[in-house]
Amino acid sequence: xxxxxxxxxxxxPGLTSGVDLGQAYRDSNIDALLDELDRELVGLKxxxxxxxxxAALLLVAKLRETQGLTTDRxxxxxxxxxxxxxxxxxxxxxxxxxxxxxxxxxxxxLVVATRDDLVGQYVGHTAPKTKEVIKxxxxxxxxxxxxxxxxxxxxERDYGPEAIExxxxxxxxxxxxxxxxxxxxxxxMDTFFHSNPGFHSRVAHHLDFxxxxxxxxxxxxELMLASQHYEFDxxxxxxxxxxxxxxxxxxxxxxxxxxRNAIDRxxxxxxxxxxxxxxxxxxxxxTRIDADDIRQSRVFADDGEDxxxxxxxxxxxxx
Amino acid sequence: xxxxxxxxxxxxxxxxxxxxAQVQYCLDQDWAVSIEFTDDPHPRNAYWDMWGLPMFDVKDxxxxxxxxxxxxxxxxxxYIRVNGYDRxxxxxxxxxxxxxxxxxxxxxxxxxRQESTDRVIRYTLHSYATDKPEGERY
Ligand SMILES: Nc1ncnc2c1ncn2[C@@H]1O[C@H](COP(=O)(O)OP(=O)(O)O)[C@@H](O)[C@H]1O
Ligand SMILES: [Mg+2]
Numbered sequence: 390x391x392x393x394x395x396x397x398x399x400x401x402p403g404l405t406s407g408v409d410l411g412q413a414y415r416d417s418n419i420d421a422l423l424d425e426l427d428r429e430l431v432g433l434k435x436x437x438x439x440x441x442x443x444a445a446l447l448l449v450a451k452l453r454e455t456q457g458l459t460t461d462r463x464x465x466x467x468x469x470x471x472x473x474x475x476x477x478x479x480x481x482x483x484x485x486x487x488x489x490x491x492x493x494x495x496x497x498x499l500v501v502a503t504r505d506d507l508v509g510q511y512v513g514h515t516a517p518k519t520k521e522v523i524k525x526x527x528x529x530x531x532x533x534x535x536x537x538x539x540x541x542x543x544x545e546r547d548y549g550p551e552a553i554e555x556x557x558x559x560x561x562x563x564x565x566x567x568x569x570x571x572x573x574x575x576x577x578m579d580t581f582f583h584s585n586p587g588f589h590s591r592v593a594h595h596l597d598f599x600x601x602x603x604x605x606x607x608x609x610x611e612l613m614l615a616s617q618h619y620e621f622d623x624x625x626x627x628x629x630x631x632x633x634x635x636x637x638x639x640x641x642x643x644x645x646x647x648x649r650n651a652i653d654r655x656x657x658x659x660x661x662x663x664x665x666x667x668x669x670x671x672x673x674x675x676t677r678i679d680a681d682d683i684r685q686s687r688v689f690a691d692d693g694e695d696x697x698x699x700x701x702x703x704x705x706x707x708x
Numbered sequence: 709x710x711x712x713x714x715x716x717x718x719x720x721x722x723x724x725x726x727x728x729a730q731v732q733y734c735l736d737q738d739w740a741v742s743i744e745f746t747d748d749p750h751p752r753n754a755y756w757d758m759w760g761l762p763m764f765d766v767k768d769x770x771x772x773x774x775x776x777x778x779x780x781x782x783x784x785x786x787y788i789r790v791n792g793y794d795r796x797x798x799x800x801x802x803x804x805x806x807x808x809x810x811x812x813x814x815x816x817x818x819x820x821r822q823e824s825t826d827r828v829i830r831y832t833l834h835s836y837a838t839d840k841p842e843g844e845r846y
Binding site: 495496498523524525527528529563566567 | 763765766767768769770771772774775
């Protein structure tokens with residue numbers, strides 16, 4: 390019988406001479422994606438740093454694999470915590486692309502699911518629902534929004550645990566097929582992880598998304614406007630900052646999402662203003678948002694009463 | 709008798725790796741993949757039973773392969789096929805269909821001759837499998 394030597398499988402020159410990290414980095418095309426992330430998302434410094442770190446880790450893990458250095462496939466499941474509108478879903482979408490480019494998921498799409506998509510109403514309803522969602526997410530990233538709603542200890546007949554069970558299983562057994570991202574408010578996620586240690590032990594990266602500063606929200610607004618071929622004029626810019634300062638103290642403020650909604654309202658008012666005025670409209674007028682388009686918002690009314698866009702009525706994101 | 713039909717009828721049975729690659733091809737074309745099974749493999753039997761609904765929105769073959777495995781486990785003695793349906797307007801037809809499982813023992817068909825008027829003979833195929841009632845075949 391031939392005894393196996395304890396040396397690495399020699400002979401291949403690449404194995405001993407090391408690898409060109411720069412080349413691998415360029416080949417993965419990851420730089421373009423990371424730069425895009427930096428450019429198109431305002432703020433989020435800590436998140437961006439973590440993503441760069443994770444990308445580096447994964448790139449090196451791949452290289453180690455090519456060098457025959459046994460590495461277990463790194464665990465990729467993550468948790469994204471932060472308040473609504475802080476960019477969790479948006480970043481998850483980018484993350485899916487990054488993982489795809491680094492060769493960790495085959496397709497790189499994002500499937501967003503909440504409790505309602507996973508948990509059924511009666512016995513035997515949950516398993517097929519969860520299975521269906523998992524099937525769609527294969528080859529990509531499964532993003533579970535407000536994951537803690539899966540776990541409702543106060544109701545012992547709840548079917549959530551059935552979905553949790555299945556998710557834990559795929560997170561363990563199908564690590565090559567999909568990556569799970571659990572998202573939600575930080576404090577509630579902490580409680581959730583505390584009572585579901587199975588999830589906690591399977592999640593490798595915890596990313597916390599901070600609330601945005603006013604300046605960052607202004608930056609986001611400008612970015613959103615530019616991408617839709619609109620712009621604030623000087624007075625509108627000042628008005629919008631004032632708007633933000635008021636809005637941030639009101640209930641249901643949802644960071645960047647509130648900005649998006651406010652901009653949608655402003656576009657509506659601008660269109661109304663132009664139609665009322667009639668006649669020929671200069672090209673510049675079509676893109677310009679003025680202060681009035683913003684100041685008409687009920688956020689500026691002191692009583693804040695009676696309007697479709699008070700934050701007190703309407704949906705969560707009414708502006 | 710080894711029954712073949714569908715897109716790859718001229719080839720030996722596909723391995724799971726090959727099945728997976730074909731499924732991925734369908735998904736990449738944006739075709740909806742469905743799984744069907746039957747115990748009546750007559751070529752004119754268009755009505756196979758559905759294993760779940762056609763899979764719209766699935767991007768990766770891993771999801772479909774799980775269903776194929778589940779169907780095999782639940783129906784070990786049935787014919788199982790995978791179809792890729794191209795729903796684009798103007799096509800709206802099955803683009804690819806192939807068998808992914810056969811029962812262990814395939815009795816096959818016999819040729820039946822029917823004497824008709826004026827010494828006319830009518831030929832037809834009779835599947836031995838269908839001699840037994842549904843559910844007791846194989
Ligand atoms: N840093 C950012 N820069 C630019 N736009 C952002 C940023 N963060 C969030 N947005 C935008 O805000 C909206 C809400 O973000 P989303 O990712 O859905 O938040 P969450 O999932 O945390 O609730 C989206 O339209 C997104 O494009
Ligand atoms: Mg979200």
